Amino acid sequence: MNVTGAKICDEKPYPETRDIVLPNQTSLVSQIAVDIGGSLAKVVYFSKRQNIHNGGRLNFIKFETEKIDECIDFIENLIAARNDPDQSNLKKKIVIKATGGGAHKFYDSFTKKLKGVKVEKEDEMECLITGLNFLIAEIPNEVFTYSENDPMCFVDTPNPANMFPYMLVNIGSGVSILKVTKPDKFERISGTSLGGGTLWGLLSLLTGAKSFDEMLELSKNGDNTNVDMLVGDIYGSDYNKIGLKSTTIASSMGKVFKKNIRQNVGNFKSEDISKSLLYMVSNNIGQIAYLNAQAHGLKRIYFGGCFIRGHPITMNTLSYAINYWSQGTMNALFLRHEGYLGAVGAFLKHRTKQRSYSFSEIFTVPQMITENSINAYGILERTATRLVPFPKLEDLDKYHPDTLQLTEPTAQKYWIDILEKNIQSLVELAIEWTSDNKNGEQSQDDVQHRASSFDTLFRSHLTRLRDQPNMYGALTVRSLLDLREQCLHELGFPDIFANVKEKENKSALLRLPELLKKVDSLQSLEDKIELLIDNMLAGNMFDWGSSQVLEMLKSGELTFETASEKVNKPEHFNHTRKFIERIVSKNKPPLKKAVIFVDNSGADIVLGVIPFARFLVSLGMDVILAVNSNPAINDITFEELSEVVTSIAKMDHLIAAAWASKKLSVYETGSASLCLDLRRISENLAEACQDVDLVILEVFNNTFIYSFIY
Numbered sequence: 001m002n003v004t005g006a007k008i009c010d011e012k013p014y015p016e017t018r019d020i021v022l023p024n025q026t027s028l029v030s031q032i033a034v035d036i037g038g039s040l041a042k043v044v045y046f047s048k049r050q051n052i053h054n055g056g057r058l059n060f061i062k063f064e065t066e067k068i069d070e071c072i073d074f075i076e077n078l079i080a081a082r083n084d085p086d087q088s089n090l091k092k093k094i095v096i097k098a099t100g101g102g103a104h105k106f107y108d109s110f111t112k113k114l115k116g117v118k119v120e121k122e123d124e125m126e127c128l129i130t131g132l133n134f135l136i137a138e139i140p141n142e143v144f145t146y147s148e149n150d151p152m153c154f155v156d157t158p159n160p161a162n163m164f165p166y167m168l169v170n171i172g173s174g175v176s177i178l179k180v181t182k183p184d185k186f187e188r189i190s191g192t193s194l195g196g197g198t199l200w201g202l203l204s205l206l207t208g209a210k211s212f213d214e215m216l217e218l219s220k221n222g223d224n225t226n227v228d229m230l231v232g233d234i235y236g237s238d239y240n241k242i243g244l245k246s247t248t249i250a251s252s253m254g255k256v257f258k259k260n261i262r263q264n265v266g267n268f269k270s271e272d273i274s275k276s277l278l279y280m281v282s283n284n285i286g287q288i289a290y291l292n293a294q295a296h297g298l299k300r301i302y303f304g305g306c307f308i309r310g311h312p313i314t315m316n317t318l319s320y321a322i323n324y325w326s327q328g329t330m331n332a333l334f335l336r337h338e339g340y341l342g343a344v345g346a347f348l349k350h351r352t353k354q355r356s357y358s359f360s361e362i363f364t365v366p367q368m369i370t371e372n373s374i375n376a377y378g379i380l381e382r383t384a385t386r387l388v389p390f391p392k393l394e395d396l397d398k399y400h401p402d403t404l405q406l407t408e409p410t411a412q413k414y415w416i417d418i419l420e421k422n423i424q425s426l427v428e429l430a431i432e433w434t435s436d437n438k439n440g441e442q443s444q445d446d447v448q449h450r451a452s453s454f455d456t457l458f459r460s461h462l463t464r465l466r467d468q469p470n471m472y473g474a475l476t477v478r479s480l481l482d483l484r485e486q487c488l489h490e491l492g493f494p495d496i497f498a499n500v501k502e503k504e505n506k507s508a509l510l511r512l513p514e515l516l517k518k519v520d521s522l523q524s525l526e527d528k529i530e531l532l533i534d535n536m537l538a539g540n541m542f543d544w545g546s547s548q549v550l551e552m553l554k555s556g557e558l559t560f561e562t563a564s565e566k567v568n569k570p571e572h573f574n575h576t577r578k579f580i581e582r583i584v585s586k587n588k589p590p591l592k593k594a595v596i597f598v599d600n601s602g603a604d605i606v607l608g609v610i611p612f613a614r615f616l617v618s619l620g621m622d623v624i625l626a627v628n629s630n631p632a633i634n635d636i637t638f639e640e641l642s643e644v645v646t647s648i649a650k651m652d653h654l655i656a657a658a659w660a661s662k663k664l665s666v667y668e669t670g671s672a673s674l675c676l677d678l679r680r681i682s683e684n685l686a687e688a689c690q691d692v693d694l695v696i697l698e699v700f701n702n703t704f705i706y707s708f709i710y
Contacts, residue, residue, distance in 0.1 A: 036102020
């Protein structure tokens with residue numbers, strides 16, 4: 001990662017807000033797609049990450065269509081920046097997927113300027129649906145509802161079996177309304193010419209605003225009652241008989257029509273006019289959308305297109321319209337990537353075959369739809385494997401990976417304060433890790449600079465989240481910890497706990513033979529199981545993600561023995577006896593296959609998990625150890641665990657036999673997170689778990705969770 005010149009910046013070098021600028025970072029752009037509407041041109045491009053197999057990122061940027069030459073120049077620069085001596089040969093490899101009306105209108109402009117580049121036009125409606133299906137199925141926290149009283153309430157990723165049917169209201173210059181019944185089956189059921197272009201055009205005539213964003217900003221400070229005629233202006237009060245409040249708009253811009261209009265033209269403020277017209281257009285779109293949903297029996301209405309732009313008043317108006325006309329039975333659904341549906345869909349046309357990968361969202365360099373929008377979106381990073389739901393989830397719609405939602409301001413402040421307090425210790429650890437690796441290519445000044453950049457970068461994110469907690473999606477402990485890891489990785493610190501993990505693994509391996517001997521000496525099966533569970537709980541104490549444990553580890557206060565003494569087993573949650581009864585029961589068929597989702601390195605995996613897995617193998621079971629694909633604090637990774645098991649196999653014949661026969665196996669989860677999300681695990685792991693009948697989650701905070709699958 002080239003962070004030379006990295007800075008936090010509020011300037012807009014391109015038509016979007018880019019909060020952290022990395023001016024000297026370059027990537028190899030391999031695929032480009034563009035969606036050109038009447039108002040905006042949206043570009044999505046895939047940049048490969050150097051030295052990472054199958055790595056890459058999906059990037060987003062937009063331009064005003066009237067400045068299409070800037071868009072073409074930007075794409076030309078992307079292609080030219082590819083680091084290869086034969087640029088002409090590289091251009092022949094580039095195919096631009098283009099959609100929207102501008103794909104036809106500006107086709108000649110693209111092919112003339114981008115010589116040797118092939119431009120392929122894709123159907124606009126197909127791209128919209130393809131993009132929407134991808135975003136709502138693949139990107140967590142993509143969909144949300146909005147109201148003044150409950151802003152940005154995120155909707156869970158839908159179960160693929162229940163995604164359809166739905167309706168998409170795409171609001172660009174005009175409005176298209178699509179009914180979608182299958183991934184590749186849709187029809188345009190309606191539309192209206194009253195869209196974003198209508199508002200843009202009218203406000204261009206009636207106000208001094210020069211851009212759409214400026215017009216939307218004007219509306220924030222406007223009072224539409226100065227220009228709109230309300231029910232109260234006509235009746236003097238509510239019209240209760242037909243359910244109309246006095247504040248209901250009876251006639252948009254109705255107060256402007258007066259006999260002495262010429263004398264009062266200058267008395268109407270641009271802000272008031274902006275808000276009135278925004279209400280007028282949004283209310284009409286909302287009502288038309290609901291009437292179509294009602295006519296076609298559709299219960300879900302997604303709103304997309306660059307008209308919305310994360311603008312609170314617009315979203316609130318559309319939400320109010322849907323809620324009002326449906327009598328509270330339906331919600332308007334919004335998207336964080338609202339303006340990029342077509343561009344994403346066009347990009348996906350590059351790969352028509354079944355994808356063998358998924359995407360995760362990275363917020364290290366967040367972008368905002370406008371400078372004043374309430375939400376942001378990140379770069380989409382391609383994962384090495386396709387991520388799918390864990391097959392043994394009883395009800396995917398009811399599963400929530402975050403048991404602790406940070407919805408209360410006090411909880412938000414508490415966790416943000418903790419993470420901010422720990423930044424300095426992570427900076428010191430990052431510098432120490434780099435020094436221990438003795439990488440001659442990295443000067444000490446460079447390391448110090450990158451560590452300082454991490455400090456600045458992560459603090460800037462925490463500052464934003466204090467002000468707008470849901471800017472990057474639902475704020476949870478998991479999202480905060482993931483963001484911290486993303487910032488470390490982005491600044492070239494992929495595994496700052498590598499040395500810690502190596503030392504702890506070696507130390508635990510030295511103690512393992514003695515522990516196994518103690519376990520094997522127990523004659524009672526019940527006593528053996530209870531000891532193994534206690535060891536797993538004790539081992540899980542060694543988690544560098546806990547501030548309290550971190551201090552104990554640094555001081556040397558925490559040992560495996562003291563950890564065992566500190567583990568609490570509240571009676572209400574302690575089902576050890578039930579677990580033992582099922583294992584030893586002769587009245588039920590024996591368990592055949594288990595999966596254990598593991599956590600930390602060192603004592604946790606070596607002295608806790610491995611002995612327990614060894615015991616299950618001795619009962620005749622197949623055992624899968626599911627482990628993170630990539631580093632996160634001191635959580636053990638696939639590569640590290642494979643090495644640990646190989647080492648243990650050299651000292652224990654039971655593990656050696658199980659490892660050789662694949663009765664004991666290690667699988668990647670596909671995750672680089674501190675927290676487990678069973679909605680998104682490696683496809684290979686999911687396939688291997690189809691026939692498991694015992695699921696064990698060894699999770700943060702010394703918790704052993706099990707489930708028997710019948």
